[in-house]
Amino acid sequence: MNTYRIYEDLRSSLGDEAAKSLAHTLGPMFEELGNTVTKAEFRSLDATVVRLAEAQERTEETVAHLAAGQADLTVAQARTEANLAALTEVVRSLVVGGERQATRLDTVLGRTFEMQFRDRLTSYLGRLMRRGRLLRNDEVLDAVEQAVDAGEADELLRADAIAAGVVDGVASHVVAEVSVTCHADDVDRARRRADILRKAGLTAVALVACEVISPELLAYARSREVRVWCDGTMLDAAA
16 A cells, blocks of 8 residues: 555545645555565465475485385395296206106016016916916917917017916916006006907907006906906906
8 A cells, every 4th residue: 555545545534734644654654564464475485385395305205215115126026036936947847857756666666566477477376377387479479470460469469478377277378467556558458468369269368467456447357357466366357
């Protein structure tokens, strides 16, 4: 508010001289008051700007710390994943190595059991076959090669053991498949190879020799008319 406006506002009520005197007194006061308020407002605004700038700086520092922490976490996670991959590879190698060792062990046990069975065939099959004798390959060929084709002869020679003797009072041949644990393939091979002997006009008995057989495979062997010698004992005759 300026001095002239104050003078005009007061002249009508106070008169010309009194209005002039009071206007000269109040005018500078109002002007100073206006300047004072403006300066205070500016100081307050400046302080607010400073605080905002400081808050922005703290926020940027916090974001920088978070970014650094995230980077460290990413690196740590990458190391963890690499270590896990390496551990997985070690475990896989151990598993594969263990499987190979187990396969080798099964092979050795199977071969040992097969040789043992062949060496003791006549005693092991004493209840099934009387006067039993393990046949050589040339004896087998002499008995069948005129009646079967070359593929069938080769199949028969792959049998684990073929013996001649008396079974149930009849001169017969026993075709044996030997395995530590009996599988369905053993049953099928024994039956198939016995059928080749029958094709050649010979009486044949299919046999699986094993140390372990499941009830399901025992029933399957009986359904295929294959006899079972298991862990030193002739099981019930095939149905």
